[in-house]
Amino acid sequence: MFDFYFEIPLVIRLILQGLAVIMVIFPIAGACSMAERKVAAWIQDRPGPNRAVVPWVAWIPFFGKFLQRLGVFHVMADGGKMLFKEDSLPGHVNKFYFVLAPIVAMIPALTTVVAVPFGAYFDGAGKLIPLGLAPFDIGMLAVFAVSSLGVYSAILAGWASNSKYPFLGSVRASAQLISYELSMTLAVLPVFLWVNAPGTEGTMGFARVVEFQSQSGFLGGMWFGFLMPISAFIFLVALFAETNRQPFDTVESESDLVGSFHTEYGAFKWGLFFVAEYSHMIVGSGVFMLLFGGGWNPLPWVSLATAVDFLGTFLPFAHAPLFVGILSIAIFMGKVLAMIFFFMWVRWTLPRFRYDQVMKIGWQKLLPLSIANLLFYAIAIALIQK
């Protein structure tokens, strides 16, 4: 059915796939900024933005009103404003690096998507084929390597702005990112120790991690979030810190740093920083779900294959690769969006940590905890997989 697609040259095919993924990530990042405002409003007992509407949508009797109340058109209004307002370049900045910084923020944020598989289907032989732009074997390494490049955008922006608060903010950002990167990496190691059992082919890819969470049996079907709760917790906390989200957003902290490294930015360049932040959140949530949340498996102990077999009892097309692929992507996206909601929920619940507390938690609490966690699981896995 789709043979014509596979006859297109590989390069064009990859470009098309890449564009398709960016076309999904970009609007989601935009919609996240809206969702942030809506969740903020609901938690504060307000209805939130609900006025903007496109006239011809307002004519749809019930649905148009619903969309208006949901505030979806404010995304367009915000985006349009950001695109068309004057993009000022302050006189005192280092122009080249000032313009470079938002670009450097965007590139790693969108590049990490490459290594993250977002769905799967079964080929004729019943073998699980992950869907992703480049589902190669070094997935986790690639994500860590590229996402940590994001700190350069903060440093560049803060330094090029040539003003005090952005500079302080960028120093904080870089220190914070480096501190939590350690615990994050150490928290992930037990998962890969467990996945790379002796006698199997070594991998750092996500697909194998998800496969491990979709085996049969009590222990086999258990998500790593239940098997390694401490790892999951450390990874989650470090993820909050890495994405500069509350309660670790000392980088932004309006009350003491104005707007931190993006103080001097406006219009679209400013918007790019936020799209980058939300892309980081999306990819980070995706990685968390793949490692600890079962990836594209709908429920703990219910793997995708089981779910498809169950659906196959009353849906004739349930085993078609296209259906399985779309189903798995939908499940995975649902989980990622739930995670993003959790990010927002936490943001409107917790106050910000003071900067010294952030450093203390990072170095004196999380790092020893993650090392102890790694030692515990290393010994346990060595005993089990002997």
Added chain:
Amino acid sequence: MAVITVERKPLTFLERTYLPQIAGGLKTTFKHLIAPKKTLEYPEQRPAIPVGYRGVPTLVKDPNGREKCVSCQLCEFVCPPKAIRITAGEIPADQADRAHVEKGPQAFDIDMLRCIYCGLCQEVCPEEAIFLQNQFSMSGYTRAEMVNHKDRLYELGGTLPDAHHKWDKKKAAEEHGNAH
């Protein structure tokens, strides 16, 4: 008063991890997330105005549709920010229904850019002619627009019930020959 020494207990291990508190906080915010909203959507929904509210000052007419103000200028004198300007005038002889009314204002301007909504004008008025009523939002594009003239003040004020019927009593007294 007895002094109670509160024992400061050191934080327990769980408290030091912050986790139970965070879970409690998340529970609280989630309750608010799904709770009914507490705000009014202003232009469509208006707040309930309490009794005795001091809104925009207005002039009122008596139940016979006559101006109550006799341009005594007490409000003009008492007005702390000097927002009120009154030009006094006689009642025209050709208006039979106002024949027993003493006087009336030719012009009555309240500059709403100056008004501080103190309500002293209402308090001082011997004729119960000026009231601070329920309108709370007053806006305009120019300074001139923000000055309420006499016709606008009567339009805002309308007619309020009146227990005294002062001019009717005066008319009746004159007709019975016992005017003071």
